[in-house]
Each structure stands twice: as structure tokens, then as C-alpha cells.
Amino acid sequence: MGCWRCSLAERSLPDGQGASSPAVRPGAGLWPCSLTPRRFPQVNQGNIPGIQSTFLAMDTEEGVEVVWNELLFCDKKAFKAHEEKIKTMFEQLVLVDHPNIVKLHKYWLGAKDSKARVIFITEYVSSGSLKQFLKKTKKNHKAMNARAWKRWCTQMLSALSFLHACDPPIIHGNLTSDTIFIQHNGLIKIGSVWQRVFVNALPDHLRSPIRTEREEQRNMHFFPPEYGREADGTAVDIFSFGMCALEMAVLEIQSNGDARVSEEAITRARHSLDDPNMREFILACLTFNPDKRPTAHNLLFHRVLFEVHSLKLLAAHCFINNQYLMPENVVEEKTKELDLNMVMAEIRREGQPSVQWRYSEVSFLELDKFLEDVRNGIYPLMNFAVTRPLALPRALSQPQEDPQKTKTPTPEPFDVETRKVVQMQCNMELNEDKSQWHLTLLLVLEDKLHRHLSYDLLPTDNSKDLAMELVHYGFIHEDDCEKLANFLESTFHKYWSAPFLHEGYILPWFGKTTARGGKISEQEG
Numbered sequence: 001m002g003c004w005r006c007s008l009a010e011r012s013l014p015d016g017q018g019a020s021s022p023a024v025r026p027g028a029g030l031w032p033c034s035l036t037p038r039r040f041p042q043v044n045q046g047n048i049p050g051i052q053s054t055f056l057a058m059d060t061e062e063g064v065e066v067v068w069n070e071l072l073f074c075d076k077k078a079f080k081a082h083e084e085k086i087k088t089m090f091e092q093l094v095l096v097d098h099p100n101i102v103k104l105h106k107y108w109l110g111a112k113d114s115k116a117r118v119i120f121i122t123e124y125v126s127s128g129s130l131k132q133f134l135k136k137t138k139k140n141h142k143a144m145n146a147r148a149w150k151r152w153c154t155q156m157l158s159a160l161s162f163l164h165a166c167d168p169p170i171i172h173g174n175l176t177s178d179t180i181f182i183q184h185n186g187l188i189k190i191g192s193v194w195q196r197v198f199v200n201a202l203p204d205h206l207r208s209p210i211r212t213e214r215e216e217q218r219n220m221h222f223f224p225p226e227y228g229r230e231a232d233g234t235a236v237d238i239f240s241f242g243m244c245a246l247e248m249a250v251l252e253i254q255s256n257g258d259a260r261v262s263e264e265a266i267t268r269a270r271h272s273l274d275d276p277n278m279r280e281f282i283l284a285c286l287t288f289n290p291d292k293r294p295t296a297h298n299l300l301f302h303r304v305l306f307e308v309h310s311l312k313l314l315a316a317h318c319f320i321n322n323q324y325l326m327p328e329n330v331v332e333e334k335t336k337e338l339d340l341n342m343v344m345a346e347i348r349r350e351g352q353p354s355v356q357w358r359y360s361e362v363s364f365l366e367l368d369k370f371l372e373d374v375r376n377g378i379y380p381l382m383n384f385a386v387t388r389p390l391a392l393p394r395a396l397s398q399p400q401e402d403p404q405k406t407k408t409p410t411p412e413p414f415d416v417e418t419r420k421v422v423q424m425q426c427n428m429e430l431n432e433d434k435s436q437w438h439l440t441l442l443l444v445l446e447d448k449l450h451r452h453l454s455y456d457l458l459p460t461d462n463s464k465d466l467a468m469e470l471v472h473y474g475f476i477h478e479d480d481c482e483k484l485a486n487f488l489e490s491t492f493h494k495y496w497s498a499p500f501l502h503e504g505y506i507l508p509w510f511g512k513t514t515a516r517g518g519k520i521s522e523q524e525g
Contacts, residue, residue: 056124059105062448065126066105071118079116083109090120093194095418096170097446099377100159102181102191125181125189130244133182138251146275148186149248150305151378155188156180156241157305158380160296163193164234171196171233175240176222177247187378221253221261226290235290238299242285249273249282277304300382309381316374317381324423324444325487331371335364415474419445424484426491431456437495443476451475463488 053070073079079086090107097103107120127133137144163170173196181189224239226232243266247253250269255261266286273279281304287293299305327333340360347355373379423444428437441453453475455466467485470476476484 057121059121065124067122067124069120069122073116073118074114076111076114076116086118090118090194096163096166096193098159098162099375100155100188100190100380101162101193102189104194120194122191123189125183125191127182127184129178130180130182130188130248131177134177134247134251141251144248144251146278149245149278151186152182152188152248153245154300154305154380154382155377156190156244157296157300158377158382159188159190160234160237160241161300161382164237164296169234172237172240173227173232175237175244176219177244178219180244185373185376185378187373187376218255218260221266224290225288233290234295235293238285238293238296239287239290241296242282245285246270246282249278275304277302281305312370313374313379313381316371316379320371320375324421324483331364331368417471417474417477419447419449420477421480421484422446424487426487428491428495463492 053068055068055070057066057068058064059066087109090104093104094107102125103123105121105123107118110117110119134144160172160175163172170193172190172193174192175190179190179192181191183189222240222243224232224236227236246266246269250272253261253269254265256265270279270282270286273282281299281302284294284302285299294302323330338359340358342359343356344359344362345357349355421443423442425442427440430436431438437457439455439457441455443451443453445451453470464485466488467476467481470484471478471481
């Protein structure tokens, strides 16, 4: 394998992932617009606990609205002592990426007057909280649509299953109908994921600005008896989810004017359900013994939710998962080439006439909308094995050592790429004397960053080793290694005829190579 040498000219992104980044601050025009937060409209993102101020802001790069959250701490000196722990915690939460979880985009630490503060930017959900939606629905309907209830439960469990499968597991610990949001298209988003992790990361004397929904009497019924103990675990979220599922089914659990919802009111709401499978499902979640509560993943296989996915949905997920291999407008281009009278599918039955579907019967506008809904997370695939859990690093930045104490110099580790590749393009061409192949690779990452790589191939190079080196040097996420190797392999087959390939290895047929070996250069834009 040749020696990789990198020449990097990276487009500066909004920093703000640490306290030392001056690029992301009020008035910088990167996350909030040029206005200061005081002039933003203040929003109530579902009464998220622990937040002193929430403002509607504008991401001027992407042209989307976001939420600016502020947390103030009176004891600035004590806060400073735990600054690194807070930064590490937020670095971890930035990595959490799931279509049914409110995204934490960026954060930074700063000071305001004599107080320390944490500012973090989260995704804005314009349609409001689940509780607000249920109140509006109750005015017009007597009961929740069963299909919508199942779809929402599936999305919530998809998010909880993702959080609980992280290493270490992330316990939400604050799941109520106030911290669950709903988009106009029916997409569920779980918010306030940061709160439990943040509270656990801070000592008692710094927790004063952080309150939980449990402190509000009206939300006490969302929390199980074991809540707050040292031994509580992911079963806490299952109990809270069960209460949310019950509230969705009946639209509102009546408190009869009391400060908190009584156990009798919960029992009445449960018995009012007509579907016995739904009652059994919710009762399993609300079991007082946490050891007997099912996991989020197991609940997805309960008979009230489980269904065999349609071939259409499976095909949509397959298309989206492999979209990096295709141009951005592939659907539009392919539909132009189709003969609308062509048969796209046929069912043949013995002794009966066959049933045919032609392309003219397909609405391509509806197809685009369906693909967008699947991409956004409205229809998750849940009837499959759990994917590899997201490994959250304990510390993403190592403290610098005293240079006087360092006896032997050691090479600095390469930064690990945490962003996934969403699109790949590759091109190959021979050099002027036709003695060596030159490979250029375009990778589009999930934050829309474009990474351009170029490489002079050696006779001993193969697709698998090239992909592994890109992981080693921090150019791609390790989960994309196999995907990129297969993509490179198909590119090699495309450019070279069969006599020049043997088991995926590039044969030394293209003449002498220079002593400098393989070379890579990178440009991000």
C-alpha cells in the first residue's frame, strides 16, 4: 500500500463545539442570524425543563429555523471546574442522530454578566408538542385513529430502541407528552434527550437551574416508582412511554381538577380502551416491577404493532440506503426513460387471468412524497435485527500533556470521522504516459460537506485496503468502510476489462510506478 499524504483545504464550518470557538457566537451570522437572541421571538418548545430561555433563530447557511436554548449558572467558578465534563457530554449528544429524535446541532459555552451559560442549538419542530396536538384533536374527535396511534408508537419506540442500544445506553428519563413533538406530516420527534445526561454529569450544587418534569405535579404520573434511584435504568423510559401511549389512545387522562393525575384516573382510562391488545400492550409498559417491563425493541414485535412490511416499503428503504450510488435526480431521470405502457409487475394464478400493473398506473409525485416520508423516518423498518449500537466516546478530546514530562514523542492519533457518507462519486483516468491510474473520489457527508479525494493507484492496491486506510486516516466513518470498498470494486470493474482483474486486485499491468508510491490529496468544500 502506498504512503498516504494529505493536503487539506477545508471549508470552515460553524465551530461552536467547544467553549474556545469564537466563530459561533451571537451576531456571528452562522447559527443565529445577525440579530442578538434578545430580539428573536421567544418560543415554548413544549415546556422543556431546565431551560431559562428558548428563542426562535435562523440557520443562515441552510435557511432553516432552529431553536436557541440558554442555560444560566450562578456559580461561575464551580461551573468552570466542570467545564470539560460538560463539553464532553455535549460532544456525545451531538453524535446522536435519529429521524425521531430532536437533533442537537451545535453548542458553546460562554459568560453572561457574572453567570456562566451554556447555549445549544436544536432542531425546531413547528407543530408543537404532542400534548398540544392531543388537546386540539379532542375538540374535534372522540378517539384517536388506531392507525395513527400505531404509527406514532412505532416511531417513539424506534427512537427509544436507538437510545437504549447506544454504548453506554442513553436513558431519556424525562419522557412526557410535553417533551414529544409532532410535525405537520405526522413525524414524531422526541426532545429533551440532553436533560438526563446533563443532570447526571453535574454535581448537586450545579443542578439548581435544571428541573425535571417530575417536579411539576401534573406530570408525576409519567414517572415510575423507582424513578430517581441509582439503580433505575432503561425501564424508566418504558413506563413513561406506556403513559404517553395511553394518553394518545384516550386523548386526555382526566385529573378531575386535582394537581396531579390519580391512579384511579389512569385505571379508568385504561379500562376505557376497546382494543384488548392495546390494553395488554399499555399494561405491560406500566408494570410497577421494572424487571418485568419489556424492552423498546421487544415492544415493536407486540401483536398490536407488528406487521409484515410491504414490498413497497422495503424497496423504498433499499433505495434510500443505496442512494449514495446514484445521482441526486435519479428518480426524475429514470421516469423520463420509462414506457408508461410497460408492465412493471404481474401476478400469475393457475386457472385465473393474471393481474398486471403498468407504469401508467403509478403516480410519480406520490412516489417522491413516499420516499421523502421514508427518508424522514415516518415509516421505520423495525422487523429486523438490531443494528450495531452507536458507540459514544467517553472523551472526544484528550487533555494536553506537559511537554517537559513527555520523554518520547508519539505520533498524534488521527481524528475519527463521525459523519456518515450519503453519496459517493468516483472517476478514474490514466496519466499522460498511460503508466498509472489516477482515482478521484467525491464523498458527500450527512452534514452536506463535500470531501474530494484523489489518489495515484499502485499495482498492489485493492478496494478493501483503500477503504480501510480512509477509515484509519479519518476520511470516512468505519461503518462506511464496506460500503466504500464495494463501490470502489464496482468502479474498478467499470473502467478495466476482465483480463486486468483478479479477485479484486489491481494487477501490475500499467507499467512502472514512481518511488513516491500512492499519494492522496483532499479538498473539502
